[in-house]
Amino acid sequence: xxxxxxxxxxxxxxxxxxxxxxxxxxxxxxxxxxxxxxxxxxxxxxxxxxxxxxxxxxxxxxxxxxxxxxxxxxxxxxxxxxxxxxxxxxxxxxxxxxxxxxxxxxxxxxxxxxxxxxxxxxxxxxxxxxxxxxxxxxxxxxxxxxxxxxxxxxxxxxxxxxxxxxxxxxxxxxxxxxxxxxxxxxxxxxxxxxxxxxxxxxxxxxxxxxxxxxxxxxxxxxxxxxxxxxxxxxxxxxxxxxxxxxxxxxxxxxxxxxxxxxxxxxxxxxxxxxxxxxxxxxxxxxxxxxxxxxxxxxxxxxxxxxxxxxxxxxxxxxxxxxxxxxxxxxxxxxxxxxxxxxxxxxxxxxxxxxxxxxxxxxxxxxxxxxxxxxxxxxxxxxxxxxxxxxxxxxxxxxxxxxxxxxxxxxxxxxxxxxxxxxxxxxxxxxxxxxxxxxxxxxxxxxxxxxxxxxxxxxxxxxx
Amino acid sequence: xxxxxxxxxxxxxxxxxxxxxxxxxxxxxxxxxxxxxxxxxxxxxxxxxxxxxxxxxxxxxxxxxxxxxxxxxxxxxxxxxxxxxxxxxxxxxxxxxxxxxxxxxxxxxxxxxxxxxxxxxxxxxxxxxxxxxxxxxxxxxxxxxxxxxxxxxxxxxxxxxxxxxxxxxxxxxxxxxxxxxxxxxxxxxxxxxxxxxxxxxxxxxxxxxxxxxxxxxxxxxxxxxxxxxxxxxxxxxxxxxxxxxxxxxxx
Numbered sequence: 001x002x003x004x005x006x007x008x009x010x011x012x013x014x015x016x017x018x019x020x021x022x023x024x025x026x027x028x029x030x031x032x033x034x035x036x037x038x039x040x041x042x043x044x045x046x047x048x049x050x051x052x053x054x055x056x057x058x059x060x061x062x063x064x065x066x067x068x069x070x071x072x073x074x075x076x077x078x079x080x081x082x083x084x085x086x087x088x089x090x091x092x093x094x095x096x097x098x099x100x101x102x103x104x105x106x107x108x109x110x111x112x113x114x115x116x117x118x119x120x121x122x123x124x125x126x127x128x129x130x131x132x133x134x135x136x137x138x139x140x141x142x143x144x145x146x147x148x149x150x151x152x153x154x155x156x157x158x159x160x161x162x163x164x165x166x167x168x169x170x171x172x173x174x175x176x177x178x179x180x181x182x183x184x185x186x187x188x189x190x191x192x193x194x195x196x197x198x199x200x201x202x203x204x205x206x207x208x209x210x211x212x213x214x215x216x217x218x219x220x221x222x223x224x225x226x227x228x229x230x231x232x233x234x235x236x237x238x239x240x241x242x243x244x245x246x247x248x249x250x251x252x253x254x255x256x257x258x259x260x261x262x263x264x265x266x267x268x269x270x271x272x273x274x275x276x277x278x279x280x281x282x283x284x285x286x287x288x289x290x291x292x293x294x295x296x297x298x299x300x301x302x303x304x305x306x307x308x309x310x311x312x313x314x315x316x317x318x319x320x321x322x323x324x325x326x327x328x329x330x331x332x333x334x335x336x337x338x339x340x341x342x343x344x345x346x347x348x349x350x351x352x353x354x355x356x357x358x359x360x361x362x363x364x365x366x367x368x369x370x371x372x373x374x375x376x377x378x379x380x381x382x383x384x385x386x387x388x389x390x391x392x393x394x395x396x397x398x399x400x401x402x403x404x405x406x407x408x409x410x411x412x413x414x415x416x417x418x419x420x421x422x423x424x425x426x427x428x429x430x431x432x433x434x435x436x437x438x439x440x441x442x443x444x445x446x447x448x449x450x451x452x453x454x455x456x457x458x459x460x461x462x463x
Numbered sequence: 464x465x466x467x468x469x470x471x472x473x474x475x476x477x478x479x480x481x482x483x484x485x486x487x488x489x490x491x492x493x494x495x496x497x498x499x500x501x502x503x504x505x506x507x508x509x510x511x512x513x514x515x516x517x518x519x520x521x522x523x524x525x526x527x528x529x530x531x532x533x534x535x536x537x538x539x540x541x542x543x544x545x546x547x548x549x550x551x552x553x554x555x556x557x558x559x560x561x562x563x564x565x566x567x568x569x570x571x572x573x574x575x576x577x578x579x580x581x582x583x584x585x586x587x588x589x590x591x592x593x594x595x596x597x598x599x600x601x602x603x604x605x606x607x608x609x610x611x612x613x614x615x616x617x618x619x620x621x622x623x624x625x626x627x628x629x630x631x632x633x634x635x636x637x638x639x640x641x642x643x644x645x646x647x648x649x650x651x652x653x654x655x656x657x658x659x660x661x662x663x664x665x666x667x668x669x670x671x672x673x674x675x676x677x678x679x680x681x682x683x684x685x686x687x688x689x690x691x692x693x694x695x696x697x698x699x700x701x702x703x704x705x706x707x708x709x710x711x712x713x714x
Contacts, residue, residue: 426568
């Protein structure tokens with residue numbers, strides 16, 4: 001039934017008054033990059049790294065093989081903001097206005113129950129950092145990337161930009177030039193972090209690009225689960241989020257990296273995430289994309305050691321005006337490596353999802369196994385779903401499986417649920433939540449609940 | 464609560480502009496079983512689906528009222544909230560949603576005054592599953608996914624037992640059941656009626672009626688009610704089939 005046009009304000013689209021201590025001029029230049037580096041008192045090698053990356057960024061063409069990025073205006077953005085002068089360590093020290101914002105997305109409660117430490121990024125930098133003593137005693141490092149660089153320069157220099165080099169793509173180059181914040185995580189050998197480490201990222205300034213940079217190093221035989229969730233305030237002008245996440249999984253280690261991305265619908269979310277997995281190591285990406293205007297993100301596992309394993313579980317939800325171009329890459333570069341890529345995408349209200357997957361097995365990576373499965377659910381005839389799988393196998397002795405299923409929500413299914421008292425939106429949410437359940441059940445409880453709630457909110461606008 | 468009837472008056476139904484049901488009037492009373500029999504394609508299932516609000520069927524005339532409320536003006540979920548329940552002929556499968564989660568959501572959606580805690584709900588569900596001789600593992604399985612035909616029908620009656628509707632529409636709930644399952648399903652419907660619900664039971668086969676003693680039997684042929692009586696009418700149908708009514712309907 002047609003109803004009057006109602007503008008649903010984005011549920012989490014509130015924002016605090018901006019409180020910025022330092023701001024660089026708009027746009028991107030050598031001077032801006034030098035200013036950022038100098039504000040942070042960085043070592044010379046990092047300044048040089050940034051400037052080199054800027055040249056790479058300028059030399060590279062915009063990618064034209066995926067989503068439409070023509071709305072990005074690099075000159076209109078501010079590349080560095082610093083809301084408060086220093087990093088605080090306890091919740092009491094966090095400014096009230098920011099606490100209020102976090103309250104609305106449930107951060108404090110999440111912390112009480114699940115967190116070992118919180119790195120919450122507000123604008124360009126982490127303002128709050130709390131690390132439980134037991135982790136410190138185990139030698140675990142969990143701090144914002146700027147502090148990581150300051151306190152552990154040698155460790156950072158050894159790995160920074162090695163997993164995702166600046167020239168990997170235009171946006172990894174941009175991030176390398178202007179990065180700020182993000183997390184630095186180091187897990188010593190044989191240490192198992194039992195509680196997920198968690199970070200929240202938010203964009204909270206008009207035309208603010210956010211370029212956080214995360215580096216996780218898991219030494220031999222260690223394990224960690226890192227969880228990142230986003231919920232961004234709404235703005236009328238376009239925003240860019242171009243992050244880089246680099247993860248090193250050493251021999252026999254396990255790293256699980258979970259993201260729930262819910263940027264507001266004006267954000268371009270162009271993120272490069274990659275793990276390098278050594279012998280008998282395991283890397284797991286769980287990547288849920290709900291928000292943003294455009295997302296291009298393909299978490300990757302480079303399986304470089306014998307017996308390494310990589311799993312990529314991806315959820316994409318695209319509503320009106322959204323294009324989720326997501327998927328994953330698995331590169332088998334050593335014998336007996338195994339990978340799974342599972343993608344579940346939902347498009348509705350004219351939204352578009354694209355699954356883009358790369359599976360590559362190098363000559364000599366004998367005995368490797370991979371399974372790729374992508375399921376798409378289309379909720380109405382205005383919406384679209386595409387699949388772009390690329391498979392390159394240069395080794396004969398491998399086991400590869402690939403499945404793709406596109407389905408529609410049937411009128412009969414909706415009627416069945418409605419006949420039991422559910423509204424159309426509730427019925428739709430139940431079907432969608434059921435569709436992604438095989439992935440959501442791997443999330444920490446709190447995130448699974450949040451995910452279900454977000455789907456319900458999204459479906460309220462559909463009926 | 465007043466013992467109100469569900470009163471269907473002169474309902475006319477079309478599918479894609481083709482008239483299927485040509486003015487049917489029925490009364491379903493609390494604590495009573497009203498059986499509709501008739502051959503395939505006579506419009507019985509169309510009637511049941513339309514009463515529940517299926518979007519493919521267009522009501523071209525008539526009403527279906529509980530008290531002063533015409534159900535036909537309401538979306539399906541509002542009909543459910545007013546106590547109407549349809550046991551589907553072909554229940555749908557919903558992947559990733561457990562039977563118990565679904566049923567608790569449905570219960571709380573249709574009983575907004577008295578929603579149940581997880582524990583209370585679980586107790587009611589367990590009891591109903593025992594009554595229907597369903598294995599406890601069904602509660603955690605995906606709704607109807609991979610259920611056999613008989614299991615699906617039992618799951619429909621389970622929903623009926625748990626949701627406690629005021630009026631139940633059973634659309635060939637007996638088809639595809641072996642004799643043991645038939646008895647169990649019939650007992651479930653009967654108990655629901657004994658607890659005060661009114662039932663409209665659609666069936667092809669007199670067999671079900673050995674286990675359910677109907678208070679009223681109506682015969683529907685070619686979209687019309689052509690005969691009505693008490694349970695002895697069933698015997699007459701067994702003897703003469705529906706053919707005798709065809710002549711009447713077209714006379």
